[in-house]
Amino acid sequence: MNNQELLYHYFSNSLTPEQESVFKKLLETDAEFKAEFEFEKGLQKAIKSHETDRLKAMLNEVETKINKRHNTVFNYRNLAIAASIAILFGWFGYNTFFSTNYSSLYEDNFTEYPNTVYTITRSDDANSIEREAFVAYETKNYQTAIEKFEALSADETKDYLNFYKAQAYLGMDNIQEAKGLFQQVVAKNESFVAEATWYLALIAIKEKDKSLAVSYLEHLMANYSYNKDKAQALLKELN
Incomplete structure (x- = not known):
């Protein structure tokens, strides 16, 4: 082609x-x-x-x-x-x-979420699994990042891991795995609930599920401030 x-x-x-x-x-x-x-x-x-x-x-x-x-x-x-x-x-x-051109809407609104939970510096010599996970994530080595996040998944005090693992799956275009993890973040009220809701809306758009996308966007606007303006603009596009 x-x-x-x-x-x-x-x-x-x-x-x-x-x-x-x-x-x-x-x-x-x-x-x-x-x-x-x-x-x-x-x-x-x-x-x-x-x-x-x-x-x-x-x-x-x-x-x-x-x-x-x-x-x-x-x-x-x-x-x-x-x-x-x-x-x-x-x-x-x-x-x-x-x-609606769903592919265009998804591409125009999707950006990878930055690492905001683990600071990586050149002077940081700590060889922890979490550091390795976020180094891999920031360098877009998503498969390695997922493996490292998996190794950390038993640590229940770090409830942001599912969110970043979902991001890594999105980076690999594995939409189904990402969706399941974002849904888990929302269901368990883990860190980044609002952000996970936003990405679930984008996934629904990518899958051309208009009603579900609208539901997520309306929920986001009603309950959170994250990407509220973008959510409102998307709703106009979908309606």
């Missing part, structure tokens, strides 16, 4: 998990592809903001004329309008204009 096809599937919200992995890698390693993506993303937003109503009106006009074709000749002008709309839909896809 070439880059144009990847962009098409991204903006039509139809990437497979395998294609999504390739897409993310290209964004990180291919400057030309990233520039093209940013251009198309800006173009998509501009069209969605300024053209949706006009396109809907055009579609309604064509539909009305088609429905009345037994009384009205369907002329070349009508055909040209329909063809123009079809060309636009062929590139951006119907969902780009009239439905």
